[in-house]
Amino acid sequence: MPLAFVTSLYFDGLPPWFPDPYRLLKVTATLTTLAATKWYTSGRRNPSERNMHGRVVLITGGTSGIGAATALALAQRGAQVVLLTRQPASDPFLVEYVDDLRRRTGNQLVYAEQVDLADLYSVRQFATRWIDNAPPRRLDMVVLCASAMVPPGGERVATPEGVEGMWMVNFLANFHLLGILSPAIRAQPFDRDVRIVVPTCSSYIASPKLDVEAMGRKGWLDEEWTPARAYARSKLALMIFAKAYQKHLDAYKRPDQLPMNARVVLVDPGLARTPGTRRWLTRGSLWGLLLYLVFYLLVWVLLKSPTMAAQSLLYAMMESSLGRGAGGRLVKECMEVDCARKDVDDEDEAKKLWEASDKLIERVEKEQALKRARAKKEQEKRDEEAKNAAQVEEIESLIGSIKKGKAKEAKEAPKKGGKKAKTAGNNVK
Template sequence: MPIPFLASLYFNGYPPWMPEPYRLLKYATAFSAVTLTKWYSSGRHNPAERNMHGRVVLITGGTSGIGAVAAYELARRGAQVVLLTRTPPSDSYVVEYVEDLRARTGNHMVYAEQVDLADLHSVRRFATRWIDNAPPRRLDMIVLCAATMVPPGGRRVETAEGVEVTWMVNFLANFHLLGILSPAIRAQPFDRDVRIVVATCSSYISSPRLDDPLKGADWTPQKAYAQSKLALMVFAKAYQKHLDAYKRPDELPMNAKVVLVDPGYARTPGTRRWLTRGSLWGLLVYLIFYFFSWLLLKSPYMASQSLLYAMMDGSVVRRPGGRLIKECMDVDCARKDVDDEEVAKKLWESSDQLIERVEKQQALKRAKEKREEKRREEEAKRAAQVEEIDSLIGAIKKGKAKENQKKGAKKGKAAGNNAK
C-alpha cells in the first residue's frame, strides 16, 4: 500500500482529498505547539515510591485541590490519614467525604478532626489533645496544604480574633500548630522517618520584607498572600533548626525533617477564585477562556507530584532538612532573607507575642461569656422557681376560694332551711 501511494504521488501529484502540504504543516505545527506547551506546563511525575502502610499522617487542606489528591494517594498506599477540617467531623459534607475516600481507597483508617485554622483556640484545643497522651501517639508526617486568599480587589478581612485572615490561615495557624506539636515530633523513635511537608508558592519572591508589616493603603490581597508565604518559608527553615537543636535522651541525632514544596500553579478552587475575582462575571470569563487555563495550569494531580515526592523520596531522610522542592527536584530559594536567622528570630518572637496577646484576650472573652451564660442560667432558674411558687400560690388561692364558696353555699342552704 505505501509504495503504490507514493508512486501515485510522484506521477499524478496530490489526490484531491489530501490537504495541501502547507496547510498540513500548519495544522501539525499548531498541534505540536499545543502538545509541547501542555507537556511542559504539566510538570514532572513523581519518580519515588514508598510503602505508607500504618504511618500516621496529619494533613490540612485535605478536602479540596492539591491536598485532596495528596490525601487520596496517602490513603491508597495504606497510611492512617487524619484530615484536619474547618467543620466538625459530624458535618454532613465531612462525613460523606471521609466515607467516599474510604470506599475509593479501600482504607478505613481515614478520619477527620476539627481544626479551624482561622481560630487559634481551635488549633490549641486539637494540638493539646493530641500531645496529651502517654505513651506519645505515633506521628510520621504532617502535611500543611491549607491556604486562603482574598480575591484581587477585595478588602482586608479579619478573623473573629482580630487577625488578618490571610496571615492567620497561611502562616500563624501553622506556626501555632507546629509549636504545640513539637513535643510529639521530638518524642518519636529514632528509627522513625518523620517529615513535615509545607506547601508554599513562588509568590514569596515578590513579597514585601517581613519587617515591613502591611498597613492601610499598603495592604493588597497579592501582597498579603505573598508575605504570608514568605513568613511560612522563613519559619519552616527556623523550625528545622529548632528541631536539630533538640538533644534526644538517647543522644541520637534528630530524625524529623522539614521539606518545603512549591507545587506550581494549578486548577484548584483557590486559583479559580483568584482568577475569577470571586464574582459570577469572572466565572463566566473563566469558563469562556477555560482552554488557556487547561493549557497553562497544572491539574491538581500533576501539582501534587512534588508533594508526593517530598513524602516518599528516600533521600529526604539522609539529607539536611529545610530544602525546597519544585518539579520533584531540589531548587534554591530565590530570596536570601529566607535563611536569615535575624529575620527568623524576629518573626518567631513577634508571632509568639501576637498569639499570647490574642489568646489572653480570647480567654478573657470566653470567661466573660461563660459568666454571662451562667448568670442567665441562674436568672432563668430563679425565674422558673418564682413561676413555680406563683403557680403553687395561685393553686392554693383557688383551692381556698373554692372551699370558701362551698362553705358559703352550705351556710346559705342552712339559713334557707331555718327560715322554712
C-alpha cells in the same frame, strides 16, 4: 494495494480528497505545540514510592484542591489520614466526603478533626488534645496544605480575633500548630521517618522585606496592604519559619542521644487549577468567571491539574534521600532546588519573626481568654436568672394552684351546708 497507491501518488500527484499539505502542516504543528506545552506545564510525576501503611498523617486543606489530591494519594497508599478541617466532623458535607474517600481508596483509616485555622483557640484545643496522651501518639507526617487568598482588588479581611486573614491562616496558625505539636514530633522513635511538609508559592520572591514591628498591629494592618503583598508576605514568613523550625528540632537533645529524625521539607507545587487559583484569576466576580470559562482551554494548557501539582508533595513525602541529611530543603518539580531569597536563611530575621509571633499569639490569646471568661460569666448569670425566674414561676404556679383549691372549697362549702340542712329537716319530719 499500497504499491498502487504509492505509484498513483508518484505519477498523478495527491488525490483530490487529500487535504492541502500546507494546511495539514499548520494543524499538525499547532497540535504538536499544544501537546508539548501541556506536557511541559503539567510538570514531573513523582518517581519515588514509600510504604505508607500504618503511618499517621495530619493534613490541613485536605478537602479541596492540591490538598484533596494529596489526601487521596496518601489514602490509596494505606496511610492513616487525619483531615484537619474548619467544619466539625459531624458536618454533612464532611461526613459524605470522608465516606467517599474511604470508598474510593478502600482505606477505612480516614478521619476528620475540627481545627479552624482562623482561630488560635481552636488550633490550641486540637494540638493540646493531640499531645495530651501517654505514651505519645504516633505521628509520621504533618502536611500544611491549607491556604487563604483574597482576590485582586478585594478588601482586607480580619479574623474574629482581629488578625489579618491571610497572615493568620497562611502563617500564624501553622506557627502555632507546629509549636504546640513540637513535643509530639520530637518524641517519635528514632527509627521513624518523620516529615513536616510545608507547601509554599513562588510569590514569596516578590514579598516586601518583613518588618516584625509592623506585625505588632495584629498581622500587617498597614496602609500599603494589597492582596498580592499580603499573600506573598505570608508565604515568605512561612518559609523563614520552616527553616527556623528545622533548627529548633535539630537543637533538641534526645534522651537516647541519637540524632533528630524529623525533617522539614518545603515544596513549591506550582500553579494549578484549584478553587483558590480560580478565585484569584476571576477576581471573585461573575464577569471574571465568564472570562475564565471562555479562555478555559488556555487555562487548561498553562496550569497543572491538582493531581499533577500534588506530585511534588508526594515526592517530598516519599523520596528516601530527603529523610537523610539536613532538613529545610526546597522541592520543586520533584527535585531539590535552591531558595531564590537569601533572607529565608537569615537567623536574625527568623529569631525576630519567631519572638514577634509568640508575642502576638500571647496577646491575642489573653484577649480572647478574657472575652471567653466574660462571656462565660454573662452566660452563667443569664442561666442563674433563668433558673431563679423558673423557680419564681414554679412557686407562683403552686401558690395559684393553692388559691384556686381554696376558692373552690369555699365555693362548694355553702352547697354542702344546704344539703346538710335539707337532710336534717327531712329527718325531723
